[in-house]
Amino acid sequence: MIAENATEELTRLRSSIDNIDAALIHLLAERFKCTQQVGALKARTGMPPADKSREQAQVARLRALAADAGLDPVFAEKFLAFVIAEVIHHHERLAEARAAD
Numbered sequence: 789m790i791a792e793n794a795t796e797e798l799t800r801l802r803s804s805i806d807n808i809d810a811a812l813i814h815l816l817a818e819r820f821k822c823t824q825q826v827g828a829l830k831a832r833t834g835m836p837p838a839d840k841s842r843e844q845a846q847v848a849r850l851r852a853l854a855a856d857a858g859l860d861p862v863f864a865e866k867f868l869a870f871v872i873a874e875v876i877h878h879h880e881r882l883a884e885a886r887a888a889d
């Protein structure tokens with residue numbers, strides 16, 4: 789039988805996890821609002837969707853932040869790459885829509 793205090797601790801921890809997940813979703817939503825504006829600016833002015841030198845600087849910065857924070861830098865880099873790939877898709881779609889106008 790699972791001790792009652794273990795069940796309570798699990799519930800308390802899961803409540804914090806739920807709050808953190810909500811914060812992550814809100815932060816991601818705000819980030820995508822900014823990147824959509826960058827995408828619109830790029831489409832309007834003819835800049836390419838991706839900027840590899842900016843991405844390299846972000847990877848170096850986030851890997852260092854992750855290491856300082858006790859988070860696996862490899863995971864931080866994978867997460868950033870996943871997010872940026874989606875952003876670039878959005879930018880490509882905005883550029884295509886602009887070209888079709």
Ligand SMILES: C=C(O[C@@H]1C=C(C(=O)O)C=C[C@H]1O)C(=O)O
Nearest residue numbers: 823826837838839842843872875
């Ligand atoms: C948002 C930009 O566009 C792309 C997406 C990036 C991001 O999501 O951080 C970074 C560089 C670009 O490849 C940008 O150029 O700043």
